[in-house]
Amino acid sequence: MTIVPFISRPAPFDPIGPDWWLTSRGLGWSTMGADLRLRKFWLPSGVAGAAARWATEPEFFAQYTAAGTTRTYADSSGILRADLAAGAPRYTWVGGVRRLALEGTTxxxxxxxxxxxxxxxxxxxxxxxxxxxxxxxxxxxxxxxxxxxxxxxxxxxxxxxxxxxxxxxxxxxxxxxxxxxxxxxxxxxxxxxxxxxxxxxxxxxxxxxxxxxxxxxxxxxxxxxxxxxxxxxxxxxxxxxxxxxxxxxxxxxxxxxxxxxxxxxxxxxxxxxxRPIETFRLPHQAEALIATGPYTALVRGRLIGTVGGANASRVIGGGAAYGVFGVASSDPINRAAIWVGSAELRTPARSDSPWTSGFGIGLAEDATGRSMSLNGNLASDAWRAVTPAPHYLGRDGTGRSGDGFYDLIAIGPIRLTNAQLQAAAVPYV
Structure with a gap:
């Protein structure tokens, strides 16, 4: 008989909460987020002394919308399917792993x-x-x-x-x-x-x-x-x-x-x-935190392609033309950027096309300024970029999208140090 360790039971049925698991993944600072490969979800518990609780998938995706019946995806056997109900998140298998697909109108x-x-x-x-x-x-x-x-x-x-x-x-x-x-x-x-x-x-x-x-x-x-x-x-x-x-x-x-x-x-x-745009508006707890700070937000995934200029690809976007962070408008291949502020803050250029090969991007902000890292490359300044709700993963409020496969999103109520942010902003492993 095989004995399954209690800790390995699928969320949200793990009674000890996500703290140990998050810490083991280097995410002990996060109070809300999702490991989209494993389909584990967590949100603030609201209980003193406990930073996070397991959440159900419908709870985490409460503000997700997607219309139409032309959303195709690949199942774990590589078979192309189009059987998703309207409003269902589109998971697909890429490179032998499950990921969340998000795309704009096509x-x-x-x-x-x-x-x-x-x-x-x-x-x-x-x-x-x-x-x-x-x-x-x-x-x-x-x-x-x-x-x-x-x-x-x-x-x-x-x-x-x-x-x-x-x-x-x-x-x-x-x-x-x-x-x-x-x-x-x-x-x-x-x-x-x-x-x-x-x-x-x-x-x-x-x-x-x-x-x-x-x-x-x-x-x-x-x-x-x-x-x-x-x-x-x-x-x-x-x-x-x-x-x-x-x-x-x-x-x-x-x-x-x-x-x-x-x-x-x-x-x-x-x-x-x-095929209409897929809209994943973040849980309201995450929106409130990004709007007020301090906070750290981390996203891991891979974009299908990138767009620069005025329609630069968004990873996390705000309402109207607000962009929290994503592809640099002036260098959509090798840099990340934050758009809200006195000027575009950009990470140093890389030579490995991180957006389409696999990225980890983190943004940490408090009243003294902001820091951002793309696959370990860091940039920071003293600007506090206030971005009011709504906030989205993979798009902004005007429809600018970050078409791609998303592995993980994690948000927490502290600003990580630059060294901590660089260590966290790496592709999913």
Missing amino acids: TNLVTARKHNPIAPFAPSNGAPTFETAQPAGTAIFTIANDSSALAAAGLDQICTNGMVYKIDNSAGAGYAWVNFASDTVAANTTHVYEAYIRAPSGGSIRGSAGSGTVTLAADTSYRRVNTIFAHSTAQQLRVEAGAGQVVYVILPGVYRADYPPAYPVIGDTLSAVT
């Missing part, structure tokens, strides 16, 4: 069916435009059943009818291709063009005007392929089959963005599809 501009295409191949069924650089009839474009390969790739829970787009150019001597029509693809703007493609003898993907070509090596399995570029003329997603090649395509996507979404935005309708 629109898939493709107006063909993204999954579950239907026969016969005809414009009324949302068929893409098929073209060939050889005599008509040499290449064949069809809707074909590829259910076994879809299941092997973990796509069968989304692509439930087993059908895909097929370019059969096995008898051709030149190129054949399909262009997937898109809604309002603008010129002079960066877009992501992508699809899941199975190319047993190779193929390619690019913009319809010839931009951003990615040549595919032979592969009998589906893989997600994308090309990202800014273009001077509006383009469509193009998938090509060269002479002798057969290419299978599903889940086409075109996004007006600098990087692809975590997972495709799906839809089997003949129109663009929008």
Whole structure:
């Protein structure tokens, strides 16, 4: 018989409280937070002598909102799913571990069916435009059943009818291709063009005007392929089959963005599809602490991509244009910044792209000033940046987002020393 130690029982059923566990994780200063990989949650107890208590998941996510049914995620077996109820936090498995996914509003501009295409191949069924650089009839474009390969790739829970787009150019001597029509693809703007493609003898993907070509090596399995570029003329997603090649395509996507979404935005309708923003407003106890101080806030995770300038990615954001901390507007790859104050406080530059490889960022404030650390790189000044509620993880009140996978958030009512902050501001391990 296996005896399970009492301390290992899932929160909130551990009767001794989270203090010992938090201390063992270097978080003894935190009175509210969540280990999102382990799904452990804690909030202030309100009891004298006890800093924190275990909280339930619904209690911690009481101010979380997410609409729609197009929020895709990967389960622990790598299977792509879209079965979340509205308002449910979107956990996904990345790199073999569970993480909380948070993303801003994203629109898939493709107006063909993204999954579950239907026969016969005809414009009324949302068929893409098929073209060939050889005599008509040499290449064949069809809707074909590829259910076994879809299941092997973990796509069968989304692509439930087993059908895909097929370019059969096995008898051709030149190129054949399909262009997937898109809604309002603008010129002079960066877009992501992508699809899941199975190319047993190779193929390619690019913009319809010839931009951003990615040549595919032979592969009998589906893989997600994308090309990202800014273009001077509006383009469509193009998938090509060269002479002798057969290419299978599903889940086409075109996004007006600098990087692809975590997972495709799906839809089997003949129109663009929008996935609304996921809003995780922090528990009210955390908001009150950030608004008044002193406090320390720590976040660990990995961003999918980063944006600088006026729309710099937020890790913790405030209402309106307030940003508590996140990506530096002037260096969105290697620095962190606090925006509220007399000037942007930035950490020293790093050379390892911490935002997209794995970050730990901490901010500590009191009446004498503030300190911030990104993966151990520290910056501080004497400014007290007051940011009134609301406060969010992964966005701000205007919709600027920090699209990514979040592992941990911890907040406490003290300002850590600079050395303590640097030790805490490391990626999740």
